[in-house]
Amino acid sequence: MASATVYEMPNDPDxxxxxxxxxxxxxxxxxxxxxxxxxxxGFYAPSASATRLSLELRAIKRRLLRRxxxxxxxxxxxxxxxxxxxxxxxxxxxxxxxxxxxxxLALSLANEDGIKTLLIDGDIPxxxxxxxxxxxxxxxxxxxxxxxxxxxxxxxxxxxxxxLPLTLxxxxxxxxxxxxxxxxxxxxxxxxxxxxxxxxxxxxxxxPPVLAMPDAVLLARACDxxxxxxxxxxxxxxxxxSALEEVLEVNENVSVVLxxxxxxxxxxxxxxxxxxxxxxxxxxx
Numbered sequence: 276m277a278s279a280t281v282y283e284m285p286n287d288p289d290x291x292x293x294x295x296x297x298x299x300x301x302x303x304x305x306x307x308x309x310x311x312x313x314x315x316x317g318f319y320a321p322s323a324s325a326t327r328l329s330l331e332l333r334a335i336k337r338r339l340l341r342r343x344x345x346x347x348x349x350x351x352x353x354x355x356x357x358x359x360x361x362x363x364x365x366x367x368x369x370x371x372x373x374x375x376x377x378x379x380l381a382l383s384l385a386n387e388d389g390i391k392t393l394l395i396d397g398d399i400p401x402x403x404x405x406x407x408x409x410x411x412x413x414x415x416x417x418x419x420x421x422x423x424x425x426x427x428x429x430x431x432x433x434x435x436x437x438x439l440p441l442t443l444x445x446x447x448x449x450x451x452x453x454x455x456x457x458x459x460x461x462x463x464x465x466x467x468x469x470x471x472x473x474x475x476x477x478x479x480x481x482x483p484p485v486l487a488m489p490d491a492v493l494l495a496r497a498c499d500x501x502x503x504x505x506x507x508x509x510x511x512x513x514x515x516x517s518a519l520e521e522v523l524e525v526n527e528n529v530s531v532v533l534x535x536x537x538x539x540x541x542x543x544x545x546x547x548x549x550x551x552x553x554x555x556x557x558x559x560x
Contacts, residue, residue, distance in 0.1 A: 359499040365491040371506040372534035377481040385441035399453035402446040416447030424461040457493035466497040485518035
């Protein structure tokens, strides 16, 4: 069964991002993010712990951590063979807010909760997650880990963020059809290995929209939880139903995040993102 988590999230940065906000520290494999730029563009920043964005992310995190049993696991009360720590982020169609949600969730988990987090750009045809952070990624990545399994070591493909327990992995150099890659049994093996190799991490995979290509459904087979982003009052209900049905056929652990929904006055503490929209409108103009 899909369980609905209804919060308002801003639109996905579904465009090329060539700004250079991250710099690689030579010889250390660490990235220094430009948090001032991220804050100006409406993203989560460590210094903005009391913003509406932070409040809404906390609500999403509470439900997510409860569903995967993270708190129980961290206190030693849950003994399982494999941690439930792999989260897939997807949507019905492009530009609904999934990448924005992926990036902000990773930043918030790492900064506010001190949770080790690995953010993977799993959208091979249109990688946006790391670019949204201002990071250029020109090394082997997620697709290479699968295509050449078990040749590569995951650590070789990761970049740690300076000052946060956050690690990044890009999409890699796969240039053929991504669905043929994710359909291979190596995909499940790689995700299983990542989960076991990094049991203290939450692993967030930013995947393509469901109706754009089969990738998200193929990846969902091996993930523990799916966060499904829907743009409220914009995405046709029939399209949402069709996409959710595809995901639920392979993974019943689905939560929904509504983007751009109007919240009732009694829940105004979760915010309306008016400030974010004003910044977005100014950038468009």
